[in-house]
Structure formats: structure tokens, C-alpha cells
Amino acid sequence: MKVPRATYRLQLGGDLTLHDAAGLVPYLAELGVSHLYLSPCTRARAGSGHGYDVVDHRTIDPALGGEEGYVALLRVVRGHGMGLLLDWVPNHMGLSPENRWWMSVLEHGPASPYASFFDVDWDPPGRPHLCGRVLLPVLGDHYRAVLERGELKLGLEAGAGALCVRYHEHRFPLDPATYPAVLAASGEPELVRLAAGFAALPDRSPGRGAERARRASGLRERLARLLRESPGALQALEGPIRDPAELHRLLEEQAFRLAFWRVADDEVNYRRFFAINDLVGLRAEDGRVFEATHRLALDLLRRGAADGLRIDHPDGLRDPAGYLRRLREAAGGPFYLVVEKILVGDEELPEEWPVEGTTGYEFVNRVGGLFVDREGEEVLDRAYRRFTGEERSFEEVAREGKRLVMDGELAGGLDTLARRMLELSRRRYDLTLNALRRALAGVIEHLEVYRTYATPAGVPEPDRERLAEAIERASAGSRDDPTLFAFLRRVLLLEAEDPEERRVAAELLMDLQQYTGAVMAKGVEDTALYRYNRLAGLNEVGGEPDRFGVLPEELHRWALRRRERHPHGMLAASTHDTKRAEDVRARLVALSSLAEEWGERVERWYRTNAPHRVALEDGRGVPSREDEYLLYQTLLGTWPLGEEPGFPGRIKDYMRKAVREAKVNSSWMAPDGAYEAALEGFVEAILAPDGGFLEDFLPFQRRVARLGALVSLSQTLIRLTFPGVPDVYRGAELWDLSLVDPDNRRPVDYDLRRRFLAELERTGPSGAPSLLDDGVWQSGLPKLHLLRRALRLRAESPGLFARGEYVPLESGGPRAGRIFAFARRLGEELAVTVVPRPAADAVATSGPLGFLPGAWERTWVSVPPRENGYHNLLSGGPCGRGPRLAAEELFGRFPVALLVPVREA
Numbered sequence: 001m002k003v004p005r006a007t008y009r010l011q012l013g014g015d016l017t018l019h020d021a022a023g024l025v026p027y028l029a030e031l032g033v034s035h036l037y038l039s040p041c042t043r044a045r046a047g048s049g050h051g052y053d054v055v056d057h058r059t060i061d062p063a064l065g066g067e068e069g070y071v072a073l074l075r076v077v078r079g080h081g082m083g084l085l086l087d088w089v090p091n092h093m094g095l096s097p098e099n100r101w102w103m104s105v106l107e108h109g110p111a112s113p114y115a116s117f118f119d120v121d122w123d124p125p126g127r128p129h130l131c132g133r134v135l136l137p138v139l140g141d142h143y144r145a146v147l148e149r150g151e152l153k154l155g156l157e158a159g160a161g162a163l164c165v166r167y168h169e170h171r172f173p174l175d176p177a178t179y180p181a182v183l184a185a186s187g188e189p190e191l192v193r194l195a196a197g198f199a200a201l202p203d204r205s206p207g208r209g210a211e212r213a214r215r216a217s218g219l220r221e222r223l224a225r226l227l228r229e230s231p232g233a234l235q236a237l238e239g240p241i242r243d244p245a246e247l248h249r250l251l252e253e254q255a256f257r258l259a260f261w262r263v264a265d266d267e268v269n270y271r272r273f274f275a276i277n278d279l280v281g282l283r284a285e286d287g288r289v290f291e292a293t294h295r296l297a298l299d300l301l302r303r304g305a306a307d308g309l310r311i312d313h314p315d316g317l318r319d320p321a322g323y324l325r326r327l328r329e330a331a332g333g334p335f336y337l338v339v340e341k342i343l344v345g346d347e348e349l350p351e352e353w354p355v356e357g358t359t360g361y362e363f364v365n366r367v368g369g370l371f372v373d374r375e376g377e378e379v380l381d382r383a384y385r386r387f388t389g390e391e392r393s394f395e396e397v398a399r400e401g402k403r404l405v406m407d408g409e410l411a412g413g414l415d416t417l418a419r420r421m422l423e424l425s426r427r428r429y430d431l432t433l434n435a436l437r438r439a440l441a442g443v444i445e446h447l448e449v450y451r452t453y454a455t456p457a458g459v460p461e462p463d464r465e466r467l468a469e470a471i472e473r474a475s476a477g478s479r480d481d482p483t484l485f486a487f488l489r490r491v492l493l494l495e496a497e498d499p500e501e502r503r504v505a506a507e508l509l510m511d512l513q514q515y516t517g518a519v520m521a522k523g524v525e526d527t528a529l530y531r532y533n534r535l536a537g538l539n540e541v542g543g544e545p546d547r548f549g550v551l552p553e554e555l556h557r558w559a560l561r562r563r564e565r566h567p568h569g570m571l572a573a574s575t576h577d578t579k580r581a582e583d584v585r586a587r588l589v590a591l592s593s594l595a596e597e598w599g600e601r602v603e604r605w606y607r608t609n610a611p612h613r614v615a616l617e618d619g620r621g622v623p624s625r626e627d628e629y630l631l632y633q634t635l636l637g638t639w640p641l642g643e644e645p646g647f648p649g650r651i652k653d654y655m656r657k658a659v660r661e662a663k664v665n666s667s668w669m670a671p672d673g674a675y676e677a678a679l680e681g682f683v684e685a686i687l688a689p690d691g692g693f694l695e696d697f698l699p700f701q702r703r704v705a706r707l708g709a710l711v712s713l714s715q716t717l718i719r720l721t722f723p724g725v726p727d728v729y730r731g732a733e734l735w736d737l738s739l740v741d742p743d744n745r746r747p748v749d750y751d752l753r754r755r756f757l758a759e760l761e762r763t764g765p766s767g768a769p770s771l772l773d774d775g776v777w778q779s780g781l782p783k784l785h786l787l788r789r790a791l792r793l794r795a796e797s798p799g800l801f802a803r804g805e806y807v808p809l810e811s812g813g814p815r816a817g818r819i820f821a822f823a824r825r826l827g828e829e830l831a832v833t834v835v836p837r838p839a840a841d842a843v844a845t846s847g848p849l850g851f852l853p854g855a856w857e858r859t860w861v862s863v864p865p866r867e868n869g870y871h872n873l874l875s876g877g878p879c880g881r882g883p884r885l886a887a888e889e890l891f892g893r894f895p896v897a898l899l900v901p902v903r904e905a
Helices: 018-031 066-079 100-111 143-148 176-185 189-199 209-229 231-238 244-252 261-267 287-302 320-331 361-370 374-388 394-407 411-425 433-446 461-476 482-492 499-531 552-565 582-608 625-638 647-662 673-686 693-721 750-763 765-772 781-796 798-803
Strands: 007-010 035-038 042-044 054-060 083-088 092-094 134-139 152-157 162-167 170-173 256-260 276-281 308-311 336-339 725-729 805-808 819-826 829-836 860-862 870-872 884-886 897-901
Touching: 007 018, 018 035, 018 066, 018 750, 018 781, 054 066, 054 092, 054 287, 066 083, 083 287, 100 134, 100 170, 100 209, 134 261, 143 244, 143 256, 152 244, 162 244, 176 189, 176 209, 176 244, 189 209, 189 231, 209 231, 256 261, 261 411, 287 320, 308 320, 320 336, 361 552, 361 582, 361 693, 374 582, 374 625, 394 411, 394 433, 394 499, 411 433, 411 482, 411 499, 433 461, 433 482, 433 499, 461 482, 482 499, 499 647, 552 805, 552 819, 582 625, 582 693, 625 647, 625 693, 647 673, 693 781, 693 819, 693 829, 725 781, 750 765, 750 781, 765 781, 781 798, 781 897, 798 819, 798 829
Parallel strands: 007 035, 007 725, 035 083, 083 308, 134 256, 308 336
Antiparallel strands: 042 054, 092 276, 152 162, 162 170, 805 819, 819 829, 829 897, 860 884, 870 897
16 A cells, blocks of 8 residues: 555646646645545536535546546656545435436335435335335425426426426426326327336336336337327427326325425435435445445556545444445455544544544644643633623533534434334333433433444444443433433443344444434534634634643644554645634634733724624624624634735625524524625625724734744644644645635635745745745745645655654743654654744744744753754754754744754765
8 A cells, every 4th residue: 555645635626627637736746745635526416516416426527527537637647656545425425317326216216226225214204205205305485385386397308208397407207107197198199008008117116126117218218219200299298287286196196205495304304414405325335335336436446546535424324334344345455545534532533444544633623722822711711701791611502503403404313213212112111202302312412422333233332431421411411201211221332132122223323323423513513613602713623612722742642642543644734624724723723822912802893893783673783792703703814915805705705604504693594684684794894994993903913814824834844744644735835714615615826836836946945034024924935835845855754754753852941831842753764843832922023924032042942862963944954963952043044843864974
């Protein structure tokens, strides 16, 4: 297996095809990355902006350049000695007419050859109207209203000999066995005779799929031929059914049921990706499904046309460990494999997962926490509570978010689990559906990780402890019969002795595990993280906003553990799913060093901007205190370092998304137009040049930006030398001030980056100090210089960073606690990383980016002594022999230091 030295994430789409990516390879090779890390390139829905709505896993998306584009990219990649990593989506598919498997399911129901491919409950408990049918919540109004307005229309696809129902851009294929009602109504003798053949098709019972589909295909071919050869027959079928009652009778016979989109949360009977109606869950645990959805990926791996996979959302899979083992075995040889697994707190990947590691969210949160000033917690906490009135802990807000989505977006899934538990309980208990639903929701609410990983073989010990604790906490907060929780323990910990009861319990538990991850994602990531904004830089995927900072010794311990268990896992800073780009987070965590001043400023801004605040008819003020607190942080984090005419629009778009995610003053399900319009007006008013706010805001923002830039350089150097594989997100080799998607998918100016890289090649490391000049550092050149030098060292000493020891280094002096340092060592090879943990009182507020004179006086770092001394790759100069190096010298010409021993002449 070829382990990447460093990866570069490319977001494919309309503005970056595979051919375009090939054109970037020379630049990326010069930058120093070893592998391109592509977003999904299999065929997605037309116009997809991200590629995760796959409609055909077996085809490279023609919209991205197809197989020809992939071959062209691979040729250039190999020509530069680089590799390719693919982002693979095994858990779900997009729902559209382009998805032939799904169209077959809608056409034939449980009899479809692909019915077992999708996670559809064909007999959902308590919903007899969906027995044998799949709910499609796509209508913009109640079914009867849509029907009577004539918005549902019978359609004919003459070339395919197929009938369908159309609703605006949607198309739903009719069951061929229901064609006779339409064919017979035409009055054309030939069509009437053909109707008898369709009427004789087998019913939609499972097990008849292959025969049914074959016969239906033959009949459709005959119908298509008849329509080509008989203008009269074609004319007879082209007139749509206009009588709503007649169309309703036809729809009632289909394998699908059309419904108002608002009923999805309660009624939908297919597993969705989280709560997205047009992404349906796949049953990757089924061998046929696995083979069909991985044929292309495995072929590319076996042929050496791909070097590794990033597996999207493994928590959605029924048995992630089993899936990953099957994937390893099917590939027939070693390859690089990482998973998009979000670990919470001190959670670790299950030991039995055969992977190199995760995509790196746990690194994002730990390294970010290193730069939080713990001394500012009390002041920031007081400022937040005084301004917003929020007195709850983040844990309480997170539990509230999980309850909210279990009662709303994900209510149907909880109801189904509770009904199945009720059936199981009747063997020995007298429990009620409502009580079981409450208790189950309580357990999920108190489960602190995304999911557990039990299988019919048992519950792993860490998961047993987590489930037992969640049950205990739910029981302690409940007034229900304690027997209820004893039953839940019996089921969820698989404690039943009866083999059949244990089997049923295991099936239920595995379904529950797929559900809890969605609750965490929607309830915490997409709700609580927008409701609790004490320090928004901590509000990240897998983050813990109530964990205020990470001590250096904690990060060192984690690095040692990581090197032992997952030395080749990814090290992320920004991803397509992070709530904020790395440089936005760097600015916001830097606020912790300016806590007192921040609290004063935000109160002053509230008074300054009072004239722009709006009172709605229901008495709500716009923006709410919470939204306004988030807005000011967002402006500090994203304020451009140069001219950006579209900046106010970006902030309006983000704030609209933020308030909808928070689900307090607006939501995706019920957008509050009045609140959102008033909020947009507020943003526009305060950003006006003559509004008064900017006069006070901009001087403070400039200080935050300088402090944040230093934090970013420190974080970047740690990422590039830490145990693992550093990943660079598209465009983030310069300052990246993006917000959550779609903001982070804006086009990247690669021509600018090429020019900057060529400029750095000309000047070399000796020109590093000039990169810090005011008016220069704002371009992002210091960050690009750092990336280039560190990636080049990784290329020159690959074994050092792939296998080298991790050695924590000590520091001393007045600012010893403000330094984080470690060495990577392999035999005689050595590299030393020394970064500051910048504090506001040490940072220059004007002039070159850097520290005040004397800020690091008498502070030192202990390094392994070297007879010929060390060379700083970032500043281009010598820096002593050791065992102690002066921090003032290390950070004097460039704010972070990457040291290597000077070789003998």
C-alpha cells in the first residue's frame, strides 16, 4: 500500500471537471502534495453541486468528463508521480428518473429486481395504507388539492412504450399491470388487445421480479413499436386522463403513494440520508447491492487506476465493520482506506475496523482547542450569558436539539422503532407505545456518541457502557415505570437468553444504531451548533463547544496514541462539511484571548445598531440576541482581507441558513419570511459605510484578523508535521474565509495561486520576512510559503513523517505555556516543529505580521542538541545547536519554526 504523503481535496462540478482537474496537477505537484483527493465522480443527478446524490455507481459522471476525463486525469497524475483517492458513497443514492434502480422499484414495487437494494419498509407498523407501497413526499400541497388542480398529469413516453405520471419536474413510472385501464379507454382495437397482455403480468409479490420485469419489458417494446407504426394509436394515447377521480383510481393501484412533502417526517417508509427526502438509503450489507455499487471502485483499485477510497458516512451502514472487511477482501490487495467517521470526545475508532483512520474531524477539534485561551472562559461565558440570556449548558441545548428532531424531522423512524419494541415487549411485559417511545427517545437523547456498533454476535464493551449509561440517565429523568427501562436494557444490551428473542432484539438494535447517527447529525450538528454560540469557533462537526480548550500535554498524549493506532489517518483543517473554514475558526478561537474587550464591544455594537433593529407584529425583535451574537462573530471571522463586493450577500445567505438550522425564529420546514427579511435588512444596514457600526468594528476586526492569521500558521504547521496524512482543502493554501456549504464551494482562483507559487520559487525562504509586511501577508502568501516548505520536507523525508517517532518537547521561561513543540525522529533524521499559541498582548497591532519586541524574551524550547546546529526552513536562517533555543530567535523572522539539523559540509 502506498500511503499518501499529503492530499489535496478537489470539489468536482460544473466549474471543475476531470479535464480541469488534470490541468491543476502540475501546480499541485509543485506545491508538494502526493495525492489528489476527489469528491464523488460517479454519475450524480443532473446539476448536482456536490456529487453525493449518486444515481449510478457504475459510471463516471459524463457531466464531469466521463471515463475519457478520468483516463486523462489519471495519465497526468501518474506522469507527475502522484496518486488518486476517490470519495465513495455506499450508504445512499439520489432519487430521480436517472436512477434506473429506483425507477424499477416505483414501477414494480416489492417485485422489482432492485427492491432489496433500498432500505424500504414495505409493511411499516401502524401504516396499513403503505403496505406494499413506498411513500413519495414530493407534492407542494395536500394530495387531493394537487389532484383537483390538475397538476398531476398522465404522461406517455412513446419511444419506450411507457406510461408515467408527471408532477412539474418529477416523473413517476406506472406499474405496467395498470396500463390496461389506459389502453382500453383509448378505444383503439390494437391497444385493447395489447392491454390483455399487461393485465396478465404477475402481481407485485416479492420473488416474481425477474419474470415480471422481463415480460413487462417485452410488452413495452410491442407498445412502442405499435405507437411508431400506428399514428391513430399514438393519437389515442396522447390525450391525458382529465378526470381527477379516474386518475386517482389509477394512482391508487401503483407501488408508490404521492403525498404532501410535509408528511415525510411522520410517514416516509424508506430510510433517508438524515432527513433528506430525495436521498434513499442503500442496503450495502446485501451482497448483490455491494457488488453492484462497488464494481467500478473495485475495478479501478485492482487495475491500479485508483490508490485509495474515502468512505462517506459509514455510520449510515448497518454493519460498518462487516462492510469494511468485505471491501478489503474484494479489492484483492492493499489500498489506502479512510472513513468519514465523526468521533466525539475521547471516542476512538472500533479496533476491528480495517482502516487507516478517519478523515480527520477529531484533529480539527483538538488542534483548534489548543489555541483557545482557557483564561478567557469565565469572561466569555459571562459576556455570552449577559448578551443572550442563555443560561443552559451546551449539553442541555444539544439534548433539546435531539428531542426536537425526534419529534419532527425524524419522528417516523422513532415511531417505527417504538412499535417494533412494543411487539417484542408483549412476550413478557405490559407496556404502552407512548411509554416506549418516550423511553427510547430518552435513551437516544442521552447517548453521547453518534452510534454504537453492536451486531448479532454481541455488544462491544465500550458500547455496552455507553448504552447502559444512557439508559440509566434516561431512567433517572423519567417518571415512567422502571420496568420500562429494565426492558430497554434487556433489548439494547442483548441480554435475553431466548435465542429468538435475542435475534429479534439484535435486528431492532441494528436498526436503532442507524437511526441514532441521524439524530446526532440533525439534532446537534444542524440544530444545537446554531443555537449555542458562546464561542462559535468551537461549534464544529464532532466538536464540544463546552470543552473550553485543549492543554498541550493533552494534545501530546493524543498524538502518541494516534501514532500507535492510526499513524496514517487523515489530518483535516477544512472539509466540504465543516461549519467554518480553518482560517475563520482560527480568528474566532483567537477571540478567547480578547474576551474582555469582545464583551465590551458587542454590547456597544448592540447599542449602535439599535436603530436598525425591527419589531415584528408578534413582538419579536429582529435579530434575536442569539442571532445577533452569532452575526458579530461571523463578521469577525469572515471579513475579507481585500475588496469583496459580494460579501454582504454571503453574510445574508449564511444568516438565513443559520436561523433556519437553529429552528427558533425560522426553519427549513416553515420559513418565517418576515423574520428573515428583517434580518437581511439589519445585515445590509449595519454594513453600510455610513452606518456607524463599521467605524468601531473595523479596528477590532483588524486585530482579530492578525491574531487569527498567526493561529492559522501555527495550526497549519502542526497539521503538516503531526502523525498522519495532512489534507489541504481546495483553495485553502491561501487564507480561506469560507463558511458552511454552499459558501465553501465557490470557485477557486487557481491562476492566482500558480502565480504566487512561482513568486515564492523565485524568492526562496530568505524572502520569508517580507511576506509578513503589511499589505503582503493579507494575500495569504505566508500560508502558501509554509505549506510549500513543509510539504517539500515531507517529500524529501517521507519515512520520517510516515514512521518517525513523535517526541514532545519542553519549553521554559515567562511564556513557556504559550509554546507547543515536538520533534519527529527516525534514526538520524529529525524535524522539529515549534509554534506559538498567540496571545493578544504579544501580537503587534500594526506593521509586519508578528509579535511585539520582547514578547518572547527569556522563553526557550528544549531540542535534541546537534553539533552543526539547526536550520529553520521557514525563515531560511540558522538558529543554534541546542539543547535550548530562544523563542525570540525562532519567531523573529517568521511566526512559526520548522527546524532540521544542518548537515555536514
